[in-house]
Amino acid sequence: MTAARRVTIVDVARHAGVSTTAVSKVMRNAYGASPQMQEKVRAAIDELGYRPSAAARGLRGKTYTIGVMLPELRNLFFAEILDGVTEHLQGTGYQMLMAAGSNNRATEEQVTDALIDRSMDGVILIAPVSSRRRLETIARTVPTVVVGRHGQSAHYDTVADDDFTGAGLVVAHLAGLGHRRIAHIEHHETDPVRLREMPNALRADGYRHAMRAHGLEDHIDIASTTYTQDGGHLGARQLLARPHRPTAIFAGADIVAMGVLDALTEAGLSAPADISVAGYDGTAFAAFGPISLTTVDQAGHQMGGNAARLLLDRIADRTRPTAQVKLSPTLVPRRTTAALTDRTASR
Amino acid sequence: MTAARRVTIVDVARHAGVSTTAVSKVMRNAYGASPQMQEKVRAAIDELGYRPSAAARGLRGKTYTIGVMLPELRNLFFAEILDGVTEHLQGTGYQMLMAAGSNNRATEEQVTDALIDRSMDGVILIAPVSSRRRLETIARTVPTVVVGRHGQSAHYDTVADDDFTGAGLVVAHLAGLGHRRIAHIEHHETDPVRLREMPNALRADGYRHAMRAHGLEDHIDIASTTYTQDGGHLGARQLLARPHRPTAIFAGADIVAMGVLDALTEAGLSAPADISVAGYDGTAFAAFGPISLTTVDQAGHQMGGNAARLLLDRIADRTRPTAQVKLSPTLVPRRTTAALTDRTASR
DNA sequence: AACATCGTGGGTAACGTTACCCACCTCACT
DNA sequence: AGTGAGGTGGGTAACGTTACCCACGATGTT
Known part of the structure; x- marks a missing residue:
């Protein structure tokens, strides 16, 4: 019940009949220890089950x-x-x-x-x-x-x-499938530094840029929430409530896409029959068969x-x-995105 | 570029014009420091941005x-x-x-x-x-x-x-829905100590015990793999290949159920239409709308x-x-389990 | 024979903190 | 005035490790 006292370098040194310096050298594979000495010390270490204290090490040098x-x-x-x-x-x-x-x-x-x-x-x-x-x-x-x-x-x-490029891949993929009303769910950001540095901001920029490049600037449509499942859920509900409902949603992260799929289920809709959904990240979740989410692998x-x-x-x-x-990110097309059909377009 | 030297207790003591002991006392809210002293020391701490080194603390006492x-x-x-x-x-x-x-x-x-x-x-x-x-x-x-x-x-x-009881809840739920061929995917275990101690072993025991209690001992059917998604996938394929395919699968963990659902998708089947699936753990994944996995919340x-x-x-x-x-675990019925129909039973 | 050189081992002083103890001062009470 | 108690501050020695330096003997070089 009483805690056994730790084995220290001093114990090892005494047991091997050498100095603590010698033990330290062996532990660190440092220069200045003969093979015989090394063997003697290692035997003592094994016998006593010595393990160096990271705290004490850290005080002098590295903690590993x-x-x-x-x-x-x-x-x-x-x-x-x-x-x-x-x-x-x-x-x-x-x-x-x-x-x-x-x-x-x-x-x-x-x-x-x-x-x-x-x-x-x-x-x-x-x-x-x-x-x-x-x-x-x-x-x-x-x-x-x-x-x-x-x-x-x-x-x-x-x-x-390269989030900017990655977002472009998604837009290109969806536009290639015939979609025009491609919406995006972003993680809201206002701080000017973060607008330049955060992946979410660059993805949103990349989305806008690619939409323009595909001549879809009139269809740029962004729901601004957070990169969480709840954020995806909320964002999807906002987008679904708009007069011109999008035919495809590009969620800024896979976890956001989870929330989107959740919201679609609640609304009695499904992907890709009613709406195409793409994520971003390339998580194991996206690869999961029953979900099979189109995403960008980073x-x-x-x-x-x-x-x-x-x-x-x-x-x-x-x-x-x-x-x-x-x-460089790569697009991974899966089963949540599909070509635009008359049915989806007419909604 | 050169790393700024850490601020230590000595720096604080000097800056406040007191002893290191005094600073230490203030840091630990220890007895023996007057309000004036405390204020003086705290001011110095704030001014220098002092933070105690956990390594040094650990050498004497606690690391928190x-x-x-x-x-x-x-x-x-x-x-x-x-x-x-x-x-x-x-x-x-x-x-x-x-x-x-x-x-x-x-x-x-x-x-x-x-x-x-x-x-x-x-x-x-x-x-x-x-x-x-x-x-x-x-x-x-x-x-x-x-x-x-x-x-x-x-x-x-x-x-x-209480894994034993929890497994019983699942069997009772499935039996209540009319299922008789209820199979289980377990994490393989042979070590006698672990057979008594590991949750996976107790869940398998609970499954067997409950099957007997419901008069279903002839239908006890276990695939022995691991508690991973791959394990679930493998286990499901084994069970599907049997002559008398089960109508319900109790996966020992939610992550295992993921693998099962994955395998079902591959086989062109779905839950609960073709086979009911239940997991164990109560993860956020199970609660996720598009999945909606019946599970045991622990x-x-x-x-x-x-x-x-x-x-x-x-x-x-x-x-x-x-x-x-x-x-005590509780059963959370969701949409991957359903009453046995003539169609599923006849397979 | 005198002198470098090298390989090997150990002694010592940190690193930053706290536990323990002692010294001093002030006040109240005899 | 003398004593004791209580409050307040500091001195010191650890904790376990490593960096740095020095000492010693053996070997090789001029």
């Missing part, structure tokens, strides 16, 4: 811990990114720890502070909503990579998908892998110039 | 960090549990950090070790697959709560759902809240006797 801030747990797209990070970290000795920031500035600040307090060697911020200034502050304190948000910084690296796995790589590079050299990785 | 091991990120049921934990931890000063264990013993061991190395004040293990002995070892090292696994221990508390949110409460209690008093919290 990467902190990841993610805005929420329910959006499966983030799982793809995390898989990419985990995979890249395999065998590097780094452990990834995650904390959820719940998509608002106050908790996000709290969470990132918590990661810094716990002396992470580096942090990966996924789709952060914090102010630009705040991100810079974090990046000056600890090596930082920002994923899923554009914008160039002298302090942090970024990994993002290669979350690769985003995560790139983020981890950039972070390790920056931990190794904090002065190297920052990089901006932009990945 | 709770570690959570979860088996994977894609099963939305775990998100419910985590929400419950987060909510309970609100305002306690504890931060939750998560690490994913990927459902196998080796990585699970690695991850739990990593949490211990980082001197977590306590850990919550969600549906761990580790051996009983390993769990005991962890619990002797650090306050531990095990969620989603039965079995009594002298060292760790447990929170689980109140993940409450499980998480209970786990956090038990953990904080144990951190406060490591010698108190362990507790086993068992929550």
Whole structure:
């Protein structure tokens, strides 16, 4: 019942009959330990089951811990990114720890502070909503990579998908199927910095631009809600209530498309018979057979892998110039989008 | 570009013209600091933006960090549990950090070790697959709560759902709808300890017991795969290939039901017209309109809240006797189950 | 024979915080 | 005036690890 005292480096040193310095060297594979010494120490380590304390290590140097801030747990797209990070970290000795920031500035600040307090060697911020200034502050304190948000910084690296182009792919796909009244559901944004940096804003821009490019500027129609299932639900209801109901809805994210499909079901409609629906992200949910959602794959796995790589590079050299990785999205047509028929068009 | 040196307690002490001890007292709201001193110190803290290092704190005492091991990120049921934990931890000063264990013993061991190395004040293990002995070892090292696994221990508390009863609810529901050929997809288990402790094993037991109670012992039919979407897919294909195809499938978890629905779609079948399908967990996915999966709600949110409460209690008093919290599941009938018709029965 | 050089091991002082103890001051009470 | 109690502040030694440096002996070089 009484907690067994931790085995420390001192115990190992005594047990092996060497100095703590020697044990430390062996642990770190540092120079200056003969093979015999290494063997002796390793035997003692195994025998006592010694594991170094990350806290004590962190006080002197590295903690071998990467902190990841993610805005929420329910959006499966983030799982793809995390898989990419985990995979890249395999065998590097780094452990990834995650904390959820719940998509608002106050908790996000709290969470990132918590990661810094716990002396992470580096942090990966996924789709952060914090102010630009705040991100810079974090990046000056600890090596930082920002994923899923554009914008160039002298302090942090970024990994993002080319959202502007991706949105264009969706519009082209739907226009190619004969649709003209193609509506969009966006995540509402007013902050000028975020209008330039956030993926949702770029997707909306890409939508507008592509609509114009296809000669459909008169049909530009946007419902402004949030990137959540509820946001999709609300947005769809707004769009369905309009006098000229759209024949296709481009939801800004797969999770939004879920809400749209939910709302369609409630209204007794279905995709693609009544309305075509497309999402964005390329989550496992979209690939799920009974749903089979047309979406844009932004290669979350690769985003995560790139983020981890950039972070390790920056931990190794904090002065190297920052990089901006932009990945190309691909359209994945599935069964929620279909050619415009007389029936759908006439509504 | 050069990393700004961290503000430490010494900087604050100097800036406020007091001792580090005084600053420490103020930080911890400890006894022995006059109001004037508190004010002076707080002013200095704000001015310098001081935040204590969790690593250094951990070396002496507590880190105010709770570690959570979860088996994977894609099963939305775990998100419910985590929400419950987060909510309970609100305002306690504890931060939750998560690490994913990927459902196998080796990585699970690695991850739990990593949490211990980082001197977590306590850990919550969600549906761990580790051996009983390993769990005991962890619990002797650090306050531990095990969620989603039965079995009594002298060292760790447990929170689980009454899986045996829950499985019975599903069988009763389906039998009530007239089904007799009710099949089950289980997560394969052979280890005798796990057969007693793991929810999947208890659900399978509950299924068998309820089938017998309803006089359906001749129709007991189990596909033994895993609790993943692929497992559900595989299990469903096995069941569909049998000479006497079942009219209802009870999938051991919602994620398994996803795989079942996927396989049905592939086979050109649908639920509930051709086959009724029920899951288990009560995830947000099951509630999703276009799916509308009949399931058993195991109140993940409450499980998480209970786990956090038990953990904080144990951190406060490591010698108190362990507790086993068992929550009652409830059936949530939705649209994937329906009364047996002549058409489905005759297949 | 004198002198570098190299390989190997250990001593010591941090890192930032807190637990524990002691010193001092003020006030009230004998 | 002397004593005790209570309130307030600080000094010091840990916690477990690593970076830096120094010492020693063996080997090779002039």
